[in-house]
Amino acid sequence: MAKGEYLGEFEHVVLLTVLRLGDGAYGAMVRAEIERVTDRSPAIGAVHATLERLERKGLVSSWIGKPTAERGGKAKRHFKIEADGVSALKTAQKTLQRLQAGLSLWNVAV
């Protein structure tokens, strides 16, 4: 494959998070979930840039939401994972699994 056909590290994280959250996840929500689950705190701009790239690649799709009963804020952009996104996750997972087959990281002599 050529450049740009694999999920980058953060793309992988964001895409898995969109899948976890289910259809309708939006930027700020994705950011919060990443923080909750992984102990890292990406900037909101980083999350949006990545979602936009994933959308350009056809791995997620998005639509603008209606205002809700909450305090306020600019209209949310909601995301859902697409079939190609699921495939990309499978490919990434398989690659890592194959490379790790037979290796236990907790039992390495260094």
Add this chain to the structure above:
Amino acid sequence: MAKGEYLGEFEHVVLLTVLRLGDGAYGAMVRAEIERVTDRSPAIGAVHATLERLERKGLVSSWIGKPTAERGGKAKRHFKIEADGVSALKTAQKTLQRLQAGLSLWNVAV
């Protein structure tokens, strides 16, 4: 964590491959192993650039080898994984595992 403290996607692949191959792996060997195990064919330049980056970060170390009985070639640069390299792999693995907890990619409605 801040910028640059995570393994990039290809860094992850290369680092796992160095671990698989054990101490003494070198560029061309790493490249061949990636090809064998994952069906992708990175350019040799890509592999070397990545190994160099991993070394700068202290995740692997290297030394120049002596000529062997084989045909010829420039002296090999051999690599071994360092303790920090193993830690980085553990962190990356844990992050992905947490995000995937409870999700089966083979059972997703899209």
Add this chain to the structure above:
DNA sequence: CCATAATATCCACATAATAGACAATATAGG
């Protein structure tokens, strides 16, 4: 209306990924 909360977007820059051409060096065989 105004203050403030919630959200997205824009912009600039740093780091990672990648390919391809090139250089180096060893051995084999005449």
Add this chain to the structure above:
DNA sequence: CCTATATTGTCTATTATGTGGATATTATGG
């Protein structure tokens, strides 16, 4: 010896990803 060739690393340029901060937008509460 000398040359052809195999094997490997090095250099360079370019594109893709990752990152954070500042700014814009929009809704609600008072």
